[in-house]
Amino acid sequence: KMSKEKIDLLKLMGANVILTRSDVSRGHPDYYLDMAERLSQQRGLFYTNQFANNANIEAHYRTTGPELWQQTEGRINAFVCGVGTGGTLTGVGRYLKEQSPDIEMVLADPEGSLLADKVNGLSAKLPGSWLVEGIGEDFVPDNCDLSIADHAFTVSDQDAFMYTQALFSRELILAGTSTGVLLTAALRYCQQQTEPKVVVTLACDTGYRYLSKAFNHQWLERHHLTGDLEGL
Incomplete structure (x- = not known):
């Protein structure tokens, strides 16, 4: 459900935007947080995890x-x-x-x-x-x-x-x-x-x-x- 403007802005900044499903819950491989955690295991990627980052x-x-x-x-x-x-x-x-x-x-x-x-x-x-x-x-x-x-x-x-x-x-x-x-x-x-x-x-x-x-x-x-x- 992300707006087109947000997606375009991220792409303009050089981000690779991966759209995930909004109709699945935690534990599903297409759930956005699960996917972010999975991707962070790749070399060169870091998961900031704003949901649990005390900063x-x-x-x-x-x-x-x-x-x-x-x-x-x-x-x-x-x-x-x-x-x-x-x-x-x-x-x-x-x-x-x-x-x-x-x-x-x-x-x-x-x-x-x-x-x-x-x-x-x-x-x-x-x-x-x-x-x-x-x-x-x-x-x-x-x-x-x-x-x-x-x-x-x-x-x-x-x-x-x-x-x-x-x-x-x-x-x-x-x-x-x-x-x-x-x-x-x-x-x-x-x-x-x-x-x-x-x-x-x-x-x-x-x-x-x-x-x-x-x-x-x-x-x-x-x-x-x-x-x-x-x-x-």
């Missing part, structure tokens, strides 16, 4: 977390993020909760991913599929400490794509579709509050990498993801 967590603990704390002058009450590798949730969450245990970490998860259900204590179910790129998983990455999450919201592809478009049409912020998931969850969290709070989320990616999908009316129609932005 991922440390980067967010040392930079993203402190930046959020400083930019809000310590007034942040909640941080909304998704999980791809878990580095952001775990690194930012650890830092912010060290500053103030009352800060709430909110997980935004695509419908079909199993992570939100785990946070919400729901019974395990088979993961589904989703069109949003970059976040949501069919397993819990080693880098992902879900105990840090205080709340979790499941967001449909429909809402994610529509809020991505609305963000551009209203604020001229051209972001990726995972941002639509985060924005939807942030708004739902805010609607549940009874007093004003400083709630922070991220624009995770540039929309230039999704012009052929999130901002392509024909593609959206083909996947039944069109709707009335005025109603949002």
